[in-house]
Amino acid sequence: MNNLESKKALLIVDLQYDFLPGGKLAVPDGDQVIPIINTLQTSFDLVVATQDWHPSGHLSFASSHPDHKPFEVINLGGMEQVLWPDHCIQGSKGAMLSEHLHQNRIAAVFRKGTHLETDSYSGFYDNGKKYTTGLASYLREMGVTDVYVCGLAADYCVYYTAKDARANGFETYYITDATRFIASETYEQAISDLSGIGVRMISSDEL
Numbered sequence: 001m002n003n004l005e006s007k008k009a010l011l012i013v014d015l016q017y018d019f020l021p022g023g024k025l026a027v028p029d030g031d032q033v034i035p036i037i038n039t040l041q042t043s044f045d046l047v048v049a050t051q052d053w054h055p056s057g058h059l060s061f062a063s064s065h066p067d068h069k070p071f072e073v074i075n076l077g078g079m080e081q082v083l084w085p086d087h088c089i090q091g092s093k094g095a096m097l098s099e100h101l102h103q104n105r106i107a108a109v110f111r112k113g114t115h116l117e118t119d120s121y122s123g124f125y126d127n128g129k130k131y132t133t134g135l136a137s138y139l140r141e142m143g144v145t146d147v148y149v150c151g152l153a154a155d156y157c158v159y160y161t162a163k164d165a166r167a168n169g170f171e172t173y174y175i176t177d178a179t180r181f182i183a184s185e186t187y188e189q190a191i192s193d194l195s196g197i198g199v200r201m202i203s204s205d206e207l
């Protein structure tokens with residue numbers, strides 16, 4: 001691989017009000033990543049964002065399953081599904097990208113979780129890999145070789161997005177201080193899994 005040919009993209013995952021303090025599915029200290037990510041953006045050739053964007057009544061919501069409560073795990077379409085509080089409903093304030101996130105440099109926003117029956121942690125595909133968002137093709141068309149992933153939440157959407165970036169053949173970096181997790185157990189599992197498939201852990205001060 002010739003390093004002169006590398007092109008780096010920063011992929012900002014789900015920096016939306018519902019994942020920030022005060023939101024419906026707040027990630028602890030999630031707002032602390034915003035100034036870090038704003039600074040980081042200037043070091044990248046291309047900045048892309050993802051946005052969780054569910055129709056109301058989405059089957060990942062506990063409210064769609066009357067016998068269950070948020071954070072219980074059920075079988076949904078043959079896959080384990082954590083049931084979440086209602087969040088990031090299309091067009092709601094909670095689904096908007098934070099106004100504190102600098103957005104001028106964001107070239108494209110890829111929406112995910114739009115299919116009623118299936119959740120989508122990754123910015124690339126739904127959890128069953130039935131639908132693509134088009135993100136992989138877009139990054140290839142733009143000549144991207146290296147993808148740097150940050151945003152929320154570290155142990156779900158950032159984790160799965162990094163995993164799929166790697167599976168698509170991109171050199172993938174997970175910016176450890178530009179993300180926050182929902183739970184430490186799932187975070188440790190995510191880091192171990194990503195390290196095992198060649199995703200590199202990096203801190204923003206190395207960029």
Ligand SMILES: [Zn+2]
Nearest residue numbers: 052054088113
């Ligand atoms: Zn969601």
